[in-house]
Amino acid sequence: xxxxxxxxxxIAGGIITLMLVVFALAYASPWWQLTIxxxxxxxxxxxxxxxxxxxxxxxxxxxxxxxxxVCQLSFLASAIAILVYSVIPNKSFSKHLLGFAYKKPLxxxxxxxxxxxxxxxxxxxxxxINIPVAGASTIxxxxxxxxxxxPITTGFTWVFWLAIIAAILxxxxxxxxxxxxxxxxxxxxx
Numbered sequence: 001x002x003x004x005x006x007x008x009x010x011i012a013g014g015i016i017t018l019m020l021v022v023f024a025l026a027y028a029s030p031w032w033q034l035t036i037x038x039x040x041x042x043x044x045x046x047x048x049x050x051x052x053x054x055x056x057x058x059x060x061x062x063x064x065x066x067x068x069x070v071c072q073l074s075f076l077a078s079a080i081a082i083l084v085y086s087v088i089p090n091k092s093f094s095k096h097l098l099g100f101a102y103k104k105p106l107x108x109x110x111x112x113x114x115x116x117x118x119x120x121x122x123x124x125x126x127x128x129i130n131i132p133v134a135g136a137s138t139i140x141x142x143x144x145x146x147x148x149x150x151p152i153t154t155g156f157t158w159v160f161w162l163a164i165i166a167a168i169l170x171x172x173x174x175x176x177x178x179x180x181x182x183x184x185x186x187x188x189x190x
Contacts (some may be wrong), residue, residue: 010086013169
């Protein structure tokens with residue numbers, strides 16, 4: 001094995017992508033969190049897992065469960081493909097593995113961000129409730145003669161930033177492939 005011919009960026013991106021799947025399965029690690037008051041409600045959301053609790057009751061949405069499952073399998077396949085490619089980048093099938101794998105983390109990240117912005121904007125437009133993408137706000141609930149101020153906090157977690165790193169490393173691995181492919185073959189001494 002020639003160490004000059006290994007795509008180290010691909011190995012790092014593949015390992016981090018694999019870690020994201022493990023974190024989602026083992027810890028249901030969210031990329032974005034929303035908390036309503038102390039115990040009123042909480043949403044822990046990522047493309048790989050979600051947990052929605054309102055008034056202590058867990059809300060299960062089967063469609064989101066299956067979308068998470070598809071993303072988990074996609075990330076797992078992407079991580080394995082880029083790891084195999086990175087170790088043997090000069091095989092005839094390696095460029096196809098790289099082409100399959102390098103875009104998945106970035107596309108998932110972009111779709112996730114668009115979804116977060118769309119949902120927060122929709123809630124603000126339809127219900128007139130200000131939910132920031134990242135930060136804190138207060139909503140006023142009025143029922144009969146009672147008015148309550150309810151704090152809402154949102155934010156991206158460290159796992160989200162890890163997903164950004166995985167996406168960047170996977171893209172860099174694609175560009176680094178050109179350098180690996182242009183290296184002359186090394187001679188073996190007999």
